[in-house]
Amino acid sequence: MPEVLFGVDLTKPMEDQDIPGHNRWHPDIPAIAAVDPGSSFRLECIDWTDGQIHNNDDATDIKDVDLTRVHVLSGPVAINGAEPGDLLVVDILDIGAFPNSEWGFNGIFSKENVGGFLTDYYPDAAKSIWDLQGIYATSRHLPGVKFAGITHPGLIGCAPSAELLDKWNKREAELVATEPNRVPPLAKLPEPENAVLGSLSGAMKDRVAQEAARTIPPREHGGNTDIKNLSRGTRIYFPVYVKGANLSMGDLHFSQGDGEISFCGAIEMAGWIDLHVDVIKGGMAKYSILNPIFKPGPVEPSYSEYLIFEGISVDDAGKQHYLDVTLAYKKACLNAIEYLKNFGFTGEQAYMLLSTAPIEGRISGVVDIPNACATLAIPTAIFDKPILPV
Amino acid sequence: MPEVLFGVDLTKPMEDQDIPGHNRWHPDIPAIAAVDPGSSFRLECIDWTDGQIHNNDDATDIKDVDLTRVHVLSGPVAINGAEPGDLLVVDILDIGAFPNSEWGFNGIFSKENVGGFLTDYYPDAAKSIWDLQGIYATSRHLPGVKFAGITHPGLIGCAPSAELLDKWNKREAELVATEPNRVPPLAKLPEPENAVLGSLSGAMKDRVAQEAARTIPPREHGGNTDIKNLSRGTRIYFPVYVKGANLSMGDLHFSQGDGEISFCGAIEMAGWIDLHVDVIKGGMAKYSILNPIFKPGPVEPSYSEYLIFEGISVDDAGKQHYLDVTLAYKKACLNAIEYLKNFGFTGEQAYMLLSTAPIEGRISGVVDIPNACATLAIPTAIFDKPILPV
Amino acid sequence: MPEVLFGVDLTKPMEDQDIPGHNRWHPDIPAIAAVDPGSSFRLECIDWTDGQIHNNDDATDIKDVDLTRVHVLSGPVAINGAEPGDLLVVDILDIGAFPNSEWGFNGIFSKENVGGFLTDYYPDAAKSIWDLQGIYATSRHLPGVKFAGITHPGLIGCAPSAELLDKWNKREAELVATEPNRVPPLAKLPEPENAVLGSLSGAMKDRVAQEAARTIPPREHGGNTDIKNLSRGTRIYFPVYVKGANLSMGDLHFSQGDGEISFCGAIEMAGWIDLHVDVIKGGMAKYSILNPIFKPGPVEPSYSEYLIFEGISVDDAGKQHYLDVTLAYKKACLNAIEYLKNFGFTGEQAYMLLSTAPIEGRISGVVDIPNACATLAIPTAIFDKPILPV
């Protein structure tokens, strides 16, 4: 087992850990350790909500979740010699739940508290608890389903430079300004309350808390991409923006469907991740890299039979939208949920199933004006009974 | 070989075929044949442009393509006993190019003539010709690349009812009305010029030509979904809207990447398709079906190593868009193209490569406000040299 | 479609074709054509029995099959410039049944007439006829099963040199001499009766007929390897023993399980095969090649769920054999057949199913003295009902 660079005590929130991590992005958050290129190490992670959700049958914790505390991240880890313009090569060697904490949760956030992809259809909070048994997950709240996890960090990336951070804050503020009272909001802007910023303290901490970007959206550095394929064996090439790269991660998912549609949206868990790091000097320019690129590992769950649903960019009111993949995928999700209701699932259960199982969401056609066509593929083997039409 | 229900002569346009097909959607286009559930049959297809594109090195034909003639479809085939509310079960038994026409084309349409997904970046017409050698495609216009096709009909579906047709025309006209002079247009509305409507003639033909919907967008019935996974061995369940179902298809693709991004966007070809049909009575209500669903076949090309590019919904001007998967996928495509330029491809070549090769386009994250994250995966084995960063 | 170098008329036996092929191996059989490296071409093939088996429900033709007439091969094709010591690089571009002959047969040979792998258990002749519908095969003699074919030439290879031929004949004669009256025989030695030897005639033909090796076993050159994975898209590297290489092939299989256990053992068919050839000069020494090597294509049927049976090298009398994989695989086959009998199949049906479906036969353990362990894997999706224990 590689050395644990960052350990956690699951009984405490992130800010009370011996060495706290962080829940905002800022170049001035100090690295918790420095390693050489070629090193392997382990980071332990609290679940993304900082332990707010409990293994019980009551969704009140989901409903009342305090999102000023998310996502709690482990790191940053500095890589000696990495400089802006380099590529940081990260191999995900392995990832898992803690032996004494083999469970995870999925939640539908309430519309009042950021909601989710289908919040207009399912505005109320709901929760499913998942038991992790080796490679498999099952849920007492979603009987009839069992699947192999495609375990991954929902969030991983390097610290932004000051310039990149400014750009993020500016463009997100401009978006929010277009509809400042929207529920749910268009974006989450810097929020000093409950900011955890590693070892920073005093005035420095106050300044950084004011400036630091929220961790919710994916951005140029990767971050909260929620790409399910960043699983075991994956090699990721990250852009480096600051000296040392300052790599952080968290938001471990035992499994997730493409889109992570219920927002609290995968099987969220605490756990550990083993990484190997290396550096390609000057790699950003050499390969014209703006966002991370990656090569997935060879052990993703391999299901061969899928039932696939289509969606097009016409909304419920019958209004035609122009090549809107987001809407098309929403319709594909809704079509799948309505279908699954015929097999004994409630709408909320089906919604959480699409969020958690290894569902493929594809941009199938995106030029046939005016309709985009998105598809959502469900592996049929995850059900304990046949689900094809007969 | 199953019986040929619809044959074509590639030296003639669709309207001059002995039994012409059609290039518009309308419930009153008569079926060219009727078959019983349980039947297998073959349909031959002209390429979607009706033979306007030629196997040469000059892209003028792409630039000047007359889109009033598209998509030429083979059919409709009536299925005895099928009624509105049923599901038509269609098995794609096999599909291929004609022995004497084993080539296909990919084109970038000019911005003046509908353009494509990246028309703001690549506004000029371009063309690549692909040689089909058994399961493989190669192009003299795109050296260094060879891949196995995922052959499929870009367009397949049942005739709309009069009510459904009205809905289509109304919503698309409303969209166009929001920006009527846009180049390229937001949608293509009914167009009597060059309408081919099977055996209709006289006043009937004139009326239908005025009413019939264009074939360009996918819609509730499926139609031009351009889903690459409707390949050999796939079973599709289509909603039935008219007595007899009236199934038509065309726009055969030897191969296509998710999104079909260059619009003329796959390896477009003439060819044949063998189908088996059956009916599930009352299946639409039984399974809550609004759009087609399908189960892909077991012989898709299986590549195991992918290089994957990310994109987020921030535009080139740095403006933040809200959970816009279309934009995120556009950025992933552009990121991939810039990367491939480092390996000897021109931008246009890379654009056509993403359109034609078995690229996966995924909706990876769609709830992390305000950024959607889309990913584009390229199988590395299609290149004749390594393309991973080193 | 590539040029047809070798055409067949299915109404005639091989010796009556306009340009006859051959059914023995000998270096002096003249090439029917010569092509340059880099060429693509098509060969048409009669089924391996030379048309002796018919599409009916009577197994008399299997029982009485005249094996002096097998395997009828198409070729030889000379490749200009190929010389002994080179590697002939053959790409299988595509392969298929003739449009007017989309059926195949599987047979259990009677013990009196060579028998099969399980001839001691199933000594009587039996036959199943398979309907080929696009990528799928079904049989009226084996209801409840449908699978995608892994279509391949059972037999393909280059002509032996005179020295290699001598070696073959000598070693096989020595084997037969150990038990000359065995039923079935240990090997089939040169047999002038019904030898078809291309354009040879007169004394030359008589001599070659006396010397030429039978086509039944695989040998150093490949030949009748019956490797199901030589399917679409495969690249094979063949040793070259004579000037021009003289490549021949036949014994097309729509599908086959590993082992081809019933001897007449795949879904045997007539059809066509498209090839591309090239030469690696001096490749045998450069890569230490004694037998062909190959890289399978990317479109093999991909089934993900298998039920697997084990066998060990203890015979029915309870006698222990030493690391005998042949026996272990025989027991795995018998175990599978006994299992399948519980699901409504007769023993003969199950035997023919294992011969024809895309079954995997693996040498799992071969050092754990004294038992070898072989495994036989059946894809569960080929059945129309569940076959796992419950």
Place this chain on the structure above:
Amino acid sequence: MPEVLFGVDLTKPMEDQDIPGHNRWHPDIPAIAAVDPGSSFRLECIDWTDGQIHNNDDATDIKDVDLTRVHVLSGPVAINGAEPGDLLVVDILDIGAFPNSEWGFNGIFSKENVGGFLTDYYPDAAKSIWDLQGIYATSRHLPGVKFAGITHPGLIGCAPSAELLDKWNKREAELVATEPNRVPPLAKLPEPENAVLGSLSGAMKDRVAQEAARTIPPREHGGNTDIKNLSRGTRIYFPVYVKGANLSMGDLHFSQGDGEISFCGAIEMAGWIDLHVDVIKGGMAKYSILNPIFKPGPVEPSYSEYLIFEGISVDDAGKQHYLDVTLAYKKACLNAIEYLKNFGFTGEQAYMLLSTAPIEGRISGVVDIPNACATLAIPTAIFDKPILPV
């Protein structure tokens, strides 16, 4: 994490563990625990040699290994209610190395000490040490290779009944009697020396030690099958011969090629395995089960490009053997080794590579008298450079 039913201390041999396991098969070895159907639990395992092999560069330990001490097994675990004639359903939930022991070994045994599959070619002891980094293995003794493990128990099965044990001992003794002085021996007969028999003691232990079968060969109950596909997520159905079933296992392999050809033949490791058990009453008769059957899990490493070698049943002296798959596979292995020598590997290295990497060994043709054809498939992605012929 499920409850640890059987723990080990890696600093001590099996007989000195607090609760010792066993290294022989006998119905009278007492269960170390009893669980109900539906239970999950963990067993810890010492490597199969009982810790005799060390993480260093000296193969003396391999050469001098004391095989009277193998295989040390964890268990037996009794399953309440299981009776002879039932099927024990075992799910392999997960399996792994210990965090403080992430390494494994592969060895070529010397011909004097049982040897291996190619002992006539590689008679001397050799060793490679493998570093386990998450899903991947690499070896300082085999540079240029890295692959994802297909981790599994080499040995797992239920205790034999007294009758079955008698049958084993009798048939193996008869085999040894045919060539009693053979080096290596044809089989390993009961051996009281170093027998570890759980909690047995005194006269009872002495009797059992005289009677108990060695663990080396796979037998009707499964046992040391060395089937690499019994990996994560696999469900196995074991025949039950004694009340309680008495399930034991050991010989954990991080990875192995089909055949486990070097005998000490996988990447051998200590570690843990998590299981779930259930019972199908009367399942042996219901499904005609003589040997275990299983359904592999969905997370085997998925490599798509293979280079495949053929072998036929002609020995080095040129003698023809009759449908001898063992010999054919031996030749395929030797062909692969000779090929790999051209890429910088020694013969011993290539031999150990074939033993450890996820190599597929297939029984391709087994009826084409007199030659069997076996194939050996190597995934090309495990090498750090191209290995196809050019």
